[in-house]
Amino acid sequence: MRDELPKPIELDGEMLEKLSYGPGGLMPAVVVDEAGEILMVAYVDAEALRRMGESGRTWFYSRSRKEYWAKGETSGNTQDVLAILTDCDFDTLVIRVRQHGAGACHTGSYSCFTNPVTLGGANAGK
Amino acid sequence: MRDELPKPIELDGEMLEKLSYGPGGLMPAVVVDEAGEILMVAYVDAEALRRMGESGRTWFYSRSRKEYWAKGETSGNTQDVLAILTDCDFDTLVIRVRQHGAGACHTGSYSCFTNPVTLGGANAGK
Numbered sequence: 001m002r003d004e005l006p007k008p009i010e011l012d013g014e015m016l017e018k019l020s021y022g023p024g025g026l027m028p029a030v031v032v033d034e035a036g037e038i039l040m041v042a043y044v045d046a047e048a049l050r051r052m053g054e055s056g057r058t059w060f061y062s063r064s065r066k067e068y069w070a071k072g073e074t075s076g077n078t079q080d081v082l083a084i085l086t087d088c089d090f091d092t093l094v095i096r097v098r099q100h101g102a103g104a105c106h107t108g109s110y111s112c113f114t115n116p117v118t119l120g121g122a123n124a125g126k
Numbered sequence: 127m128r129d130e131l132p133k134p135i136e137l138d139g140e141m142l143e144k145l146s147y148g149p150g151g152l153m154p155a156v157v158v159d160e161a162g163e164i165l166m167v168a169y170v171d172a173e174a175l176r177r178m179g180e181s182g183r184t185w186f187y188s189r190s191r192k193e194y195w196a197k198g199e200t201s202g203n204t205q206d207v208l209a210i211l212t213d214c215d216f217d218t219l220v221i222r223v224r225q226h227g228a229g230a231c232h233t234g235s236y237s238c239f240t241n242p243v244t245l246g247g248a249n250a251g252k
Contacts, residue, residue, distance in 0.1 A: 023149035087238035112213035
């Protein structure tokens, strides 16, 4: 069980102004755990980022439901935000989190990325 | 110097048909190295995936230039494709690569994700 609430995260105002949102005013955010393992990818806009800063937990915008959602609001598998990075084009985020509960995926998996698109691995043994 | 060309990668046809592309017929692809470190995020469509399979190297579609591009075609910092995964929604890829040269970023950095959006790290010490 969790005893502590996550703390608010202070965002860098100058960096926020540099961010370049894509279609629908959204950009993808790659969520990784403390070890750097990729958990999921979801979308954020400026308001989702504001909510993340304020709550210290991950908030996203659902393109299908057209609404904001807090990760874990139904499952309890919340994510405390540890750090947010952006890339050289300022159009993608990496969000480092502390994952609570069984994992990030609604299927019950720890990571959402469990489906191989490649067969074998032709360059793996090089 | 590189002596070997990357080998073609066989893609899973059934999985390819499940993929759900987003705005512009594109989906984001998170490129990670063999240790799982995130190098960059770029966009792919079915044709970019076909070229990746055929060449064994990463190919993307540039939303700004509206053209296909092979990673490293100007810098020489090519990426051999080792494996491709998709997530529970089939709308994002993780591409595991062997990165050649200095790194993935056009700035000269190994990773494109070098810019902090968060100040300090309020939850880091919990």
